[in-house]
Amino acid sequence: MAETLPDDTLDVVIVGAGFAGMYALHSFRDMGLQAKVLEAGSDVGGTWYWNRYPGARCDVPSVEYSYSFDKDLEQEWNWTEIMAAQPEILEYASHVADRFDLRKDIQFQTRVASAAFDERSNRWQVVTEAGETFSARFCVMATGCLSVPNTPTITGQESFAGAVYHTGNWPESGVDFSGLKVGIIGTGSSGIQSIPVIAEQAAHLTVFQRTPNYTMPAANAPLKPEFLRQAKENYPNIRAEQRASQVGIVGYGFGFGGAENVEPTEEIRNTTAAERQRLVEEEGFLAIRRYADVALDEKANELACDMYRAQVSRVIKDPETAEALMPRDYPMGCKRPVIDTDYYETFNRENVTLVDLRKGGIERITPQGLSTAQGEYAFDVLVYATGFDAMTGALGKIDIRGREDVALKDYWDAGPRTYLGLQVAGFPNLFTVTGPGSPSVLSNMIVSIEQHIDWIAQCIADLDQRGAKTIEATSGAEDAWIAHVNEVAENTMFTAQSCNSWYLGANIPGKPRIFMPYVGGVGVYREKCAAVAKNDYEGFLLRA
Ligand code: FAD
Ligand code: NAP
Numbered sequence: 001m002a003e004t005l006p007d008d009t010l011d012v013v014i015v016g017a018g019f020a021g022m023y024a025l026h027s028f029r030d031m032g033l034q035a036k037v038l039e040a041g042s043d044v045g046g047t048w049y050w051n052r053y054p055g056a057r058c059d060v061p062s063v064e065y066s067y068s069f070d071k072d073l074e075q076e077w078n079w080t081e082i083m084a085a086q087p088e089i090l091e092y093a094s095h096v097a098d099r100f101d102l103r104k105d106i107q108f109q110t111r112v113a114s115a116a117f118d119e120r121s122n123r124w125q126v127v128t129e130a131g132e133t134f135s136a137r138f139c140v141m142a143t144g145c146l147s148v149p150n151t152p153t154i155t156g157q158e159s160f161a162g163a164v165y166h167t168g169n170w171p172e173s174g175v176d177f178s179g180l181k182v183g184i185i186g187t188g189s190s191g192i193q194s195i196p197v198i199a200e201q202a203a204h205l206t207v208f209q210r211t212p213n214y215t216m217p218a219a220n221a222p223l224k225p226e227f228l229r230q231a232k233e234n235y236p237n238i239r240a241e242q243r244a245s246q247v248g249i250v251g252y253g254f255g256f257g258g259a260e261n262v263e264p265t266e267e268i269r270n271t272t273a274a275e276r277q278r279l280v281e282e283e284g285f286l287a288i289r290r291y292a293d294v295a296l297d298e299k300a301n302e303l304a305c306d307m308y309r310a311q312v313s314r315v316i317k318d319p320e321t322a323e324a325l326m327p328r329d330y331p332m333g334c335k336r337p338v339i340d341t342d343y344y345e346t347f348n349r350e351n352v353t354l355v356d357l358r359k360g361g362i363e364r365i366t367p368q369g370l371s372t373a374q375g376e377y378a379f380d381v382l383v384y385a386t387g388f389d390a391m392t393g394a395l396g397k398i399d400i401r402g403r404e405d406v407a408l409k410d411y412w413d414a415g416p417r418t419y420l421g422l423q424v425a426g427f428p429n430l431f432t433v434t435g436p437g438s439p440s441v442l443s444n445m446i447v448s449i450e451q452h453i454d455w456i457a458q459c460i461a462d463l464d465q466r467g468a469k470t471i472e473a474t475s476g477a478e479d480a481w482i483a484h485v486n487e488v489a490e491n492t493m494f495t496a497q498s499c500n501s502w503y504l505g506a507n508i509p510g511k512p513r514i515f516m517p518y519v520g521g522v523g524v525y526r527e528k529c530a531a532v533a534k535n536d537y538e539g540f541l542l543r544a
Contacts, residue, residue: 011136011138012033012035012136012137012138013035013037013115013134013139014028014036015038015115015126016037016141016142017045018048018049018144019046019446020142020144020434020449021039021142022093022097023067023450025105025106026102027453028460031457031461036106037102037106037107038106038111038134039108039109040112041108043097044093044094044096045089045093046144047147048086049090049093050149051168052086052087052170052172052174053385054194055194055196055197056085056193056194057084058085059218059337061249061251062079062081062083062084063223063231063238064238064242064249065444065445066079068235068242068447074232080223082220082222082223110129110132111129112128113127114399115139115400115430116400119403119404122137122428123135124136124139124430126139138429138460139429139431140431141398143398144394145434145440145441146388146390147394148393148394148396148397149167149169150386150388150389150393151384152384154365155364156364156365156371159365159366160366160369160382161367161368162379163380163382164382164384165383165384166383166384166385167186167191167384167385168387168388175381176201177202180203181379182198182204182205183205183370184206184382184383184384185362185383185386186210186386187210187212187213188387189338190387192215192338192343193340193341194385195207196340196345196346198383199346199349199352204352205351206352206353206379207347207352207354207355208355208362208370208377209325209354209355209356210357210358210361211329211330211500212327212328214332214337215339215343216286216288217285217286217340217341218339218341219286242447242522243447243522243526244522244523244526245521245523246521246522247444247521247522248444248447248522249443249444264291266292267291267293268290268291268294268300268303269303276306277310279307285308288304294332294333295492295493298331301332305332308326308332309327309328312326312344315348316344316347316348318348321354324356325344330496330498330499331493331496331498331499332493333493334498335501335503336503355374355377357372359373360375369382388502389511390441390503390507390516391435391436391440391517392516393508395435400427400430403426403427406426411426412424413512415505415512415513415514415516416436416516417437417478418435418436418478418481419477419478419540420528420532421434421438421452422438422455422473423472424478425473425477425478426472427472428470428471429470431452433449434452437482437485438518438525439519439521440517440518442503442517442518442519447522448522455533458533462537467544470543473540474541477538477540480539481539485515503515503517
């Protein structure tokens with residue numbers, strides 16, 4: 001193993017070169033700090049570097065899913081669609097890296113294996129899988145919330161004779177499915193985006209579905225030049241509104257480029273069955289967007305689910321397939337919203353078969369395909385669209401040690417504990433970006449990333465200005481924050497007993513069932529973070 005002497009000149013080691021790591025590097029360098037990024041992949045982009053599966057795209061309007069920190073960058077970049085596809089977002093990330101000369105301080109193909117706080121020097125020792133050590137005053141984990149693909153353990157997995165892919169680790173060279181029989185496991189966002197595109201290319205596609213999802217038509221379209229011009233003019237307002245909003249999105253992309261923005265104002269409980277039926281016939285799935293009470297009230301949610309299922313049966317020609325595609329056992333809105341392009345229509349194609357695993361689950365993978373309790377299915381290529389070990393997965397893969405050699409893995413044994421999603425008690429000078437306990441995955445992530453990095457940058461500047469060497473969350477502040485995070489999540493669809501989402505860790509066997517993100521809203525959360533900093537870093541301990 002190659003080993004270099006710790007480089008004591010570094011102020012910050014940043015792990016990860018997605019949008020969070022890139023902005024962190026830019027910000028810290030701007031402050032005159034020595035910063036270095038360590039990234040497992042061979043280029044920038046994070047999510048958009050790894051998830052190159054067919055159909056991958058953003059579901060936030062492009063003009064909103066972009067950095068706000070540089071006004072010239074905002075003006076010079078031209079998005080081409082209301083919601084950008086993966087290649088365009090990756091190109092944007094690459095453009096940002098070029099424009100701010102980021103790559104010179106990023107070490108690619110470098111996976112971090114461990115990070116330990118040395119109490120004598122007050123420095124983090126970060127060690128890579130290749131055995132290289134980096135020492136820095138601060139360590140920023142920009143490792144991503146959806147960066148560790150989850151491949152379920154299935155008997156016979158290794159015996160499959162054909163090629164195997166995971167949507168979250170797609171080959172850079174792409175995959176040509178022409179003439180091939182393909183099997184895909186999973187119908188979350190990644191499955192729902194890729195299924196229609198793979199079906200168009202493959203000779204045959206078999207979709208293995210365990211739980212049907214709720215998904216809304218994306219109504220994506222090319223961006224009209226006039227819209228883009230207006231958006232650029234309006235950027236200061238758009239950004240201000242995003243920051244004050246619940247989820248960091250103002251829906252600015254809709255209404256101008258093609259899709260219509262509908263503010264939910266009506267109450268579904270005040271409608272009659274006949275009215276709801278008429279609306280489904282006129283507006284399809286999108287009719288549900290009118291109702292403001294669906295996310296708040298169980299009965300309203302049930303009515304919306306009925307409308308949803310009515311529309312599924314209108315779109316799908318085969319009644320048995322339609323029934324299999326209807327979600328029934330959990331409320332709409334408890335999982336991450338999914339939007340799609342031609343998802344349901346795909347199941348009317350001759351070359352697509354849906355296997356409803358609720359009628360008989362997967363028993364084993366064979367050399368030729370997949371064996372279930374309801375029969376054998378043969379294919380040439382297997383695609384896992386089975387999601388991620390979300391929010392804590394990437395941190396759990398690094399051996400992180402705080403004071404007294406306590407391992408983060410052990411400290412989080414019963415579920416993640418943080419103060420503001422930014423720090424963990426006992427782990428001084430370690431920051432998590434969009435960590436558990438922050439709005440994170442419930443928001444437009446770029447808005448939340450920028451807020452976290454700005455807060456961390458200001459915090460480091462304040463520490464330096466006062467001559468403080470370390471900052472760490474107190475356990476009391478951590479307890480109080482966790483109690484608040486749980487309290488606001490209570491009685492929402494997110495924590496319904498019947499909900500098994502990755503927000504709750506329910507997709508990973510053995511993971512504690514804890515609702516991880518903060519549902520209080522982007523605007524409210526920003527105010528809380530700003531107040532903590534202003535109030536002399538209340539809840540944190542600063543040591544000289
Ligand atoms: P990432 O982009 O995940 O980057 C983390 C980086 O850290 C990765 O490059 C990884 O290789 C690296 N890393 C991790 N561990 C290590 C280690 N031990 N050593 C070295 N490097 C390491 N969010 C939205 O707001 N809107 C969307 O529409 C949206 N669409 C999405 C679509 C997909 C398919 C997925 C998977 C996620 C989507 N997200 C979306 C969430 C998305 O992850 C964030 O928007 C954002 O890109 C996260 O940036 P990040 O820098 O925090 O993390
Ligand atoms: P996901 O939502 O967790 O979906 C995984 C799918 O795999 C589910 O249908 C799940 O079924 C299935 N699955 C997992 N293990 C299985 C097993 N052993 N047998 C059968 N089926 C199994 O993952 P994802 O689709 O990759 O999406 C993850 C997140 O990434 C999204 O929620 C979103 O935040 C982000 N994302 C966003 C977009 C976008 O549109 N912008 C696109 C892709 C991803 P069960 O439901 O039964 O567990």
